Amino acid sequence: MSPTWRGAILGRWAAGLLGSVVLVASLQAQTLELRFLDVGQGDAALIVTPEGKKVLVDAGPGASPIVPYLRSHHYDTLDLVVASHNHSDHIGGMPDVLTTTAVRYYLDNGIPHTTATYQRTIRAVQASGAQYLAASARTITLGSARLRVLPPPSRQVDQNNGSVGLLLEYGQFRALLTGDSERDELQYWLQYDSVPQVTVVKAAHHGSPNGTTAAWIAATRPQVVVVSVGAGNSYGHPSLDVIEQWRGAGARVYRTDQDGAVILQAKRDGSYIVLNERAAPTAPAASAGTPAPIARSSGATAQATGACCRVCTRGKACGNSCISRAYQCRQPPGCACDARP
Numbered sequence: 001m002s003p004t005w006r007g008a009i010l011g012r013w014a015a016g017l018l019g020s021v022v023l024v025a026s027l028q029a030q031t032l033e034l035r036f037l038d039v040g041q042g043d044a045a046l047i048v049t050p051e052g053k054k055v056l057v058d059a060g061p062g063a064s065p066i067v068p069y070l071r072s073h074h075y076d077t078l079d080l081v082v083a084s085h086n087h088s089d090h091i092g093g094m095p096d097v098l099t100t101t102a103v104r105y106y107l108d109n110g111i112p113h114t115t116a117t118y119q120r121t122i123r124a125v126q127a128s129g130a131q132y133l134a135a136s137a138r139t140i141t142l143g144s145a146r147l148r149v150l151p152p153p154s155r156q157v158d159q160n161n162g163s164v165g166l167l168l169e170y171g172q173f174r175a176l177l178t179g180d181s182e183r184d185e186l187q188y189w190l191q192y193d194s195v196p197q198v199t200v201v202k203a204a205h206h207g208s209p210n211g212t213t214a215a216w217i218a219a220t221r222p223q224v225v226v227v228s229v230g231a232g233n234s235y236g237h238p239s240l241d242v243i244e245q246w247r248g249a250g251a252r253v254y255r256t257d258q259d260g261a262v263i264l265q266a267k268r269d270g271s272y273i274v275l276n277e278r279a280a281p282t283a284p285a286a287s288a289g290t291p292a293p294i295a296r297s298s299g300a301t302a303q304a305t306g307a308c309c310r311v312c313t314r315g316k317a318c319g320n321s322c323i324s325r326a327y328q329c330r331q332p333p334g335c336a337c338d339a340r341p
């Protein structure tokens with residue numbers, strides 16, 4: 001073979017490979033991730049937008065593994081950090097985050113707390129150079145996603161009922177995170193704010209009975225509910241009644257104490273898949289035997305099926321997506337190329 005021919009073939013092969021890489025990159029670039037991290041008894045969630053903007057909502061208790069997690073993903077900058085409220089199961093990990101990671105903006109509920117953890121956190125915010133944002137009614141643009149702040153009632157002094165609410169919107173995909181809000185604050189938002197139907201709700205107050213109401217369920221009507229909770233916690237969280245209420249309304253419920261980290265990968269059309277770190281040991285036998293599809297597909301996903309064949313260059317195939325090898329795949333075989341039987 002002449003050098004010219006060899007060059008032409010190599011060039012075509014390289015162009016094809018480059019095309020595949022660009023295709024895979026552009027498919028991945030359209031995905032927003034909402035990751036509920038397993039931090040034991042506490043809350044921590046990370047939002048990663050298609051443009052790579054990162055928002056940390058709460059940082060778990062003091063011993064939470066947030067900093068090692070951020071390091072392992074090479075996340076050295078957070079565009080926004082939100083403390084839903086100033087209890088230590090939400091801000092215990094905050095000083096470490098603020099002293100090891102560049103934080104552009106910091107937002108909390110503006111309600112001081114008496115604990116040493118709160119004092120350490122505020123000192124770390126001041127030393128970090130992060131710009132402080134009050135929890136006023138505002139919408140924060142994060143590339144192609146938006147974060148609407150649901151402020152707590154003015155003059156509220158209770159931490160739980162003074163939690164900052166967040167409505168994450170990425171096209172048709174919506175998620176509500178409301179810290180440890182209890183009945184009073186949920187009712188306040190229903191009365192004075194516009195609470196839409198959403199795709200995902202983080203069960204308020206770790207699935208406690210005071211963090212869910214029938215009116216809240218009726219307004220939000222999520223397909224997925226995530227309970228951030230530690231195994232064997234002394235509070236009795238979550239309430240099994242609360243879990244049954246959400247399930248009764250048609251939601252699929254995930255718990256970080258049983259499922260590990262719960263990750264939603266969402267597209268602008270509202271379609272999404274749910275990945276969890278480990279299989280739930282107490283999952284009902286029916287779902288363990290023949291797992292129902294975790295992906296709730298909208299019409300748009302069904303339309304995309306014919307064009308979704310992908311080679312997983314990293315991780316493993318799961319349904320029509322590529323996921324980390326560390327995650328359980330609980331979807332039926334899809335159309336990722338190496339997922340075919």
Ligand SMILES: [Zn+2]
Pocket residue numbers: 042043087089090180205206
């Ligand atoms: Zn809490």
